[in-house]
Amino acid sequence: MTATSHPTAVTHDVTNQAPPLTGHDAADDAVLTEGVRREGAAWHLDDLHRFGRLVGSEEARTWADQANRFEPELRTHDRYGNRIDEVDFHPAYHSLMTATVGAGAAGSAWADERPGAHVARAATFMVATMMEQGHMCPVSMTYAVIPALRRSPDLAKTYEPLLTSTVYDPGLRAPAQKRGLLAGMGMTEKQGGTDVRANTTSAVEQPDGSWRLRGHKWFTSAPMNDLFLVLAQAPGGLSCFLVPRVLPDGSRNTFRIQRLKDKLGNRSNASSEPEFDDTVAWLVGDEGKGVRTIIDMVTMTRLDCVLGSAGHIREALAQAVHHSRYRSVFGARLIDQPLMRNVLGDLGLESEAATTLGLRLAGAADRAQRGDTGERAFLRLATAVAKYWVCKRQPGIVAEALECLGGNGYDEASGMPRLYREAPLNGIWEGSGNVNALDMLRALAREPASLEAFRTEIEAASGADRRLDAAWRELKEQLVLTEDAPLRARRVIERAALVLQGSLLVRHAPAAVADAFCASRLGGDQGLAFGTLPPGTDFAALIERLPA
Incomplete structure (x- = not known):
């Protein structure tokens, strides 16, 4: 039947509505591109526009929606009762991470000797944020960990080449078996929050030069990252430690995820409360100089x-x-x-x-x-x-x-x-x-x-x-x-x-x-x-x- 014979049918015609904002270059922005040129990274613009077209695609919009609708799920034990402390993500989250890490928004700027490398990375980070915000947390922490890690050259020599990789390689495995690593941090505790000097997590040095941690952190995002910088009280005062999820021999470090936070937003990103119990760690920087x-x-x-x-x-x-x-x-x-x-x-x-x-x-x-x-x-x-x-x-x-x-x-x-x-x-x-x-x-x-x-x-x-x-x-x-x-x-x-x-x-x-x-x-x-x-x-x- 025609709309003429049934006039009410025209109420289902859609008019005066904007189409979805997809199929565009999210980096096609004069303010952004002028700033990139001004700050010395004009050489990055072709790659930035390539990434911008992905960010502006219908596919990326779908990833963002799905990663937030199907939230991370915590599995504390496997079917046999073994403690595993793993977080499962929707495939869309992994697609977001693959795209953003691959575009260089994580740690790769530290391995790039070209002037403006950190500007190029900053512009990429901004465009990636336009795609979806939650997955940017592990990306940011991976970028940020490297200056701190360099205070311990031996640790930096081991981990930095993989932290600067543009390969997203999820899953808990020995770092040497992976093509890229992600980093996080564990600073705050429930009794102190910003006042990290009130932390009670303790650190005891071992004969082999490693340390053992015991304590409970209050807000540690991205618990499936490969390694974390953690503050703990050593005999010499509050100190910074490197805590890997998987030890060099392939065994799981003790990283008991008590729960995932039920947050206002940032739903695609898992934020957790990990508990350390005889957890293996290595000192970063000087003892007592953790902050x-x-x-x-x-x-x-x-x-x-x-x-x-x-x-x-x-x-x-x-x-x-x-x-x-x-x-x-x-x-x-x-x-x-x-x-x-x-x-x-x-x-x-x-x-x-x-x-x-x-x-x-x-x-x-x-x-x-x-x-x-x-x-x-x-x-x-x-x-x-x-x-x-x-x-x-x-x-x-x-x-x-x-x-x-x-x-x-x-x-x-x-x-x-x-x-x-x-x-x-x-x-x-x-x-x-x-x-x-x-x-x-x-x-x-x-x-x-x-x-x-x-x-x-x-x-x-x-x-x-x-x-x-x-x-x-x-x-x-x-x-x-x-x-x-x-x-x-x-x-x-x-x-x-x-x-x-x-x-x-x-x-x-x-x-x-x-x-x-x-x-x-x-x-x-x-x-x-x-x-x-x-x-x-x-x-x-x-x-x-x-x-x-």
Whole structure:
């Protein structure tokens, strides 16, 4: 029968709906590619676009959905009652890991001598985050473990070649039998959390030079990784240890997984509570210097928090822009409606500022690894500032992007609820907002070179924008350490982040972007919600910078 004979049949025709955002290059983003060139990794762009096309495919979208719908499952024992402590993942998770590790987002940058290798890796990490967030946890920890492991050259010589591999080789086997390794960390315990000096896990040295650990960790992600850096109390104080899941002779190390965490988001990634009982370990770095050793790893994972949040923000924005380009209301496309242009332009400013800052940090990390002491000093303060602010902004930005889709964005099929559940994670992982604000104060007090490097970076834009200059003058006064500095720390770190982002955009972004950012973020002409940019803003230029 025809629709004419049965008029109600037309209600099943689907119109005015955006198609899925698939079949595109997720790396086709001017802000990203300009930053990669600027920070010295233009040689990576062809590979980045190749990976971007995979990330933007329908296949990758399916992997992301399946890996989160079919969550990891813990098997503590085999059918005969033997303790095995294994976690089973859906095949989609392994597909995600194969793609991302293969693209070089894990440890391979440490084995690449080309200038810009860490920038190339950072860009790949950001694009991979746009595909799915949970699997990035083991990827990040594998990248971050290498600086800490190098404090014990013998251990680094054994494990680093496999940690820098681009082969994802799952399963618990002796490291020498694998083509690639993944690493994790076990820092926190239930009685202390961030206060790792309250840890009670104990370490006893053995005649053969190894150690034995006993204790219970509270939040250890990716328990199927091959090795972990763990903090434990040795006779000489809190120390860092390498704990492999499988020992060199092929036997299983004691790593009893008590349970998997039931988390708000990050569902594809298994987070666990492991118990150590006569667990074999090797000392990394000096005894009693565990925090100093593992902070090398934490610094790099904090960088990844910034990169991951920037990528996550970009993906949420891309979904909002895509929907707005197809959806029509009141006789015009959403993206042509003045108020929606204000919202999208405002979100675009946040995204561009986060991406530009993240890549600047990656460039500093790359040059610091090559001996640039000024960049190392800049990284020390700027990482804490960026980690606080970009991760703190992420939940609000994602919520606003979801709202751009209306009811469609609240539907699980859109993928936006998954992005929303993931959004708070980076603000918590590797130190919550307070931890990073206080870390800024420590850097200011103990490492004055970091403030001087920060000053040099901001003043590179001196005289280019009066609002930026005024904000920097005010910030310099606020950076003076007074008795009430801890009370003011959040206010100061927020302003430091905005001034740093403003300096970067004034130097590197189109004039319309820099002007809108400085007017709204530094000049005080911004409302409490997004979409409150003032009249006179060049919205056409802002919209042009958004993901296609």
